[in-house]
Amino acid sequence: MSKPIEPEHVLLEFYTICSLYPDSEPAAQPIPLFVLGFREGGEPVFVWLVDKNHFDGSASTTDPYWQHALSDLEGYFMKKLSKCVAEEGSVRGGIELLVSTYQRQLRFQPLTPVADHPFGLRKSKELTPA
Numbered sequence: 001m002s003k004p005i006e007p008e009h010v011l012l013e014f015y016t017i018c019s020l021y022p023d024s025e026p027a028a029q030p031i032p033l034f035v036l037g038f039r040e041g042g043e044p045v046f047v048w049l050v051d052k053n054h055f056d057g058s059a060s061t062t063d064p065y066w067q068h069a070l071s072d073l074e075g076y077f078m079k080k081l082s083k084c085v086a087e088e089g090s091v092r093g094g095i096e097l098l099v100s101t102y103q104r105q106l107r108f109q110p111l112t113p114v115a116d117h118p119f120g121l122r123k124s125k126e127l128t129p130a
Contacts, residue, residue, distance in 0.1 A: 012037030012045060014092065016099055017109045018077075020070070022060040030107060031060060033073065036081075036098075037114075038091045044081060046074070066105050 015037030019030035033055075035047040050073070057070025069076040080102070085094030092111075099108040 011039060012114055013039045014095070014111050014113050016095065016111050019107050020057065020060055021105065021107055023063065023105065033106075034077070036077075036095060036108075038095065040092070042091070044085070044091050044095060046077065048073075061105060063105065 015035055017032060018034050018036060019032045021030045022028045032049045034049055034052075036044060037047075038044045052073045055070060055073055058067050061067060061070070081094060081098055084097040084101070085091055088094045088097050096111055099111055102108065
């Protein structure tokens with residue numbers, strides 16, 4: 001199983017959430033797959049919400065293309081994002097292109113800025129008694 005990312009290691013300025021909608025039941029609850037974000041001038045960051053190495057999408061879709069893509073989540077999305085970033089010339093533009101292109105089976109939330117502070121948590125400092 002992949003090591004979870006500790007919250008203090010995730011600092012994002014913009015993010016989107018990608019979910020998979022089962023094609024057999026359009027009204028079914030989506031399966032959140034990952035958060036994708038970045039900081040200006042930085043590399044894209046994937047925070048996986050499912051086990052990317054053992055995710056079985058066959059129960060959610062009968063489409064052979066998506067079954068194959070979902071069998072290697074990380075490889076598939078890294079390839080698609082790399083292509084989009086190269087085409088747009090920037091991480092932000094690449095993520096925006098990815099979001100606008102893959103909205104049929106997958107659903108991305110719009111690219112969202114994270115208010116006035118980076119997204120993420122930092123370990124709080126222990127307060128010492130006075």
